[in-house]
Amino acid sequence: MESTNKDQFWQHITSIESVAGHPLVIKDETVSTNTDALDLAIHGSATGTVVIAKVQTGGRGRLGKTWISPSGGGLYFSMILRPRLDISELPQITLAAGVALCRAIARHCESVPMLKWPNDLLLSGRKCAGILTESHLGHGSEPVVVLGIGLNVSTPLSFFPPDLQKKLTSLEIHCPGVDMTMLFTSLLEEVDSIMARMENGEFGVILDEWRLHDATRGKRLSWVTADRRIVTGISLGPDDSGRLHIRDDRGQVFEVLSGDIQLLSP
Numbered sequence: 001m002e003s004t005n006k007d008q009f010w011q012h013i014t015s016i017e018s019v020a021g022h023p024l025v026i027k028d029e030t031v032s033t034n035t036d037a038l039d040l041a042i043h044g045s046a047t048g049t050v051v052i053a054k055v056q057t058g059g060r061g062r063l064g065k066t067w068i069s070p071s072g073g074g075l076y077f078s079m080i081l082r083p084r085l086d087i088s089e090l091p092q093i094t095l096a097a098g099v100a101l102c103r104a105i106a107r108h109c110e111s112v113p114m115l116k117w118p119n120d121l122l123l124s125g126r127k128c129a130g131i132l133t134e135s136h137l138g139h140g141s142e143p144v145v146v147l148g149i150g151l152n153v154s155t156p157l158s159f160f161p162p163d164l165q166k167k168l169t170s171l172e173i174h175c176p177g178v179d180m181t182m183l184f185t186s187l188l189e190e191v192d193s194i195m196a197r198m199e200n201g202e203f204g205v206i207l208d209e210w211r212l213h214d215a216t217r218g219k220r221l222s223w224v225t226a227d228r229r230i231v232t233g234i235s236l237g238p239d240d241s242g243r244l245h246i247r248d249d250r251g252q253v254f255e256v257l258s259g260d261i262q263l264l265s266p
C-alpha cells in the first residue's frame, strides 16, 4: 500500500503525545483499540484519551462483525468519553459521531459524505468508515463510553472479502492526497464540539444535521431483527430520540433500536 502521506502521518503521530488536546496512546499493533481504551478507562485513564493503532488484528464492528484493519491502510482509533448524559442517551453518541465524521471529511475532501443508520459513513454509496461505541456501566460511577472509529484510507478493495468489495471503499479513491494529520485533528475537534452540544441537551440540532446526510430516508431497505426476522420496508429516518423508523409493505411502522440494515436495490 503506497501513500507517503499516510506514512508521514504515522511518523508524525508517533513523534507527538497529544492531538487537539487529546492524550495519545500509540500502538504499532493491537487486537482492538476499543478493547485497549475500555481497559484503560476502567483503570482510570483520562477522559479524552485516544488509543490509535497502525494495525488491528481483531478490529471489531457492530453486531459481532470484523473490522478489517490492515497495517497502515486506515485510521483506527478509540476515544475514552465520560459523558454527562443519561444512560438512555448513550446510543445517540453513535449518531452524533457520524455527524462529526461527516464534518471532518467534508472539510478536507470534495466528496459528499452520507450516513447509513446507525453507524456507517458512505462515500459514493459505499461504506468508508464505521463507528463502534461501547460502554462500561460501573456500580455507582459515571458510565464510561469508548468511541471507536475505523476509516478505510488506502486499503485496496482487493483486500476485502469478495462479497464486500462492491460495498466498501477507501478514502483515497475519493480524496487523493488527503492530509491525514489535518483530517485526524479535525475529527477529534469535531467530536469534542459535538459531545459538548450533546451534554448541553442539543441532540435535536445534531439530529437535524444527521438527517441532511441520511443515505436511506425514503429508500427501501431490509432490517434483520434481533430474533433474526427480516422486515422490509421504506426508511422514514430516525425519530427525535435517534431510533430508525421503517414502514413495512402493510403500513406497520417499526421502531429500530438495533440490528442490521441493508439498502435494497430499487
Ligand code: BTN
Binding pocket: 031, 032, 033, 034, 035, 056, 058, 059, 060, 061, 062, 063, 065, 067, 075, 076, 077, 078, 119, 120, 129, 130, 131, 132, 148, 149, 150, 151
Ligand atoms: C462498524 O462498522 O460496525 C464499526 C467499525 C468500527 C471499527 C473501529 S476501528 C477502531 C475501533 N477498534 C475496533 O475494534 N473497532 C473500532
